[in-house]
Amino acid sequence: MFLGILKLQPHCNPVLAAAGFFIFLSSYIALVLYLVWSLTPAHYLASLGVYYYPQKYWSLILPLYPCVAFIFVLSIAPLSSLIKAPAFNDPRTYKDLKTDTSIPESEGSIPALRDINILDVNDMLYN
Numbered sequence: 382m383f384l385g386i387l388k389l390q391p392h393c394n395p396v397l398a399a400a401g402f403f404i405f406l407s408s409y410i411a412l413v414l415y416l417v418w419s420l421t422p423a424h425y426l427a428s429l430g431v432y433y434y435p436q437k438y439w440s441l442i443l444p445l446y447p448c449v450a451f452i453f454v455l456s457i458a459p460l461s462s463l464i465k466a467p468a469f470n471d472p473r474t475y476k477d478l479k480t481d482t483s484i485p486e487s488e489g490s491i492p493a494l495r496d497i498n499i500l501d502v503n504d505m506l507y508n
Contacts, residue, residue, distance in 0.1 A: 415440070475499050 418426075419440030426434065467473045482498045 415443075 418434055419437065423437075426432075476499075481495045483495060
């Protein structure tokens with residue numbers, strides 16, 4: 382029955398399944414080695430014959446670095462964009478080089494595409 386499911390789904394390749402299982406086991410082995418390295422005192426590791434390993438400092442920095450990077454991306458990067466943005470009352474927030482607020486020339490015909498002047502918009506909304 383299991384092979385029938387694999388044949389029904391062409392994207393399920395047994396080689397990919399074996400590679401995924403190997404990566405799954407490797408990640409758990411790496412986690413166990415990391416926890417042994419970070420939580421075991423140095424004299425216990427020396428009694429086991431393990432003398433060369435990275436400093437315990439790195440056991441804190443390795444998980445902390447992605448957390449700090451995540452916080453930076455979610456907070457500091459958008460805040461820096463807000464600092465660079467012009468103020469709300471600056472005309473650059475609602476006008477650019479392509480802004481066209483000219484009055485249409487002919488009456489009675491369909492007017493050309495243009496921007497509505499901000500003063501007209503404010504007058505219609507707030508008065």
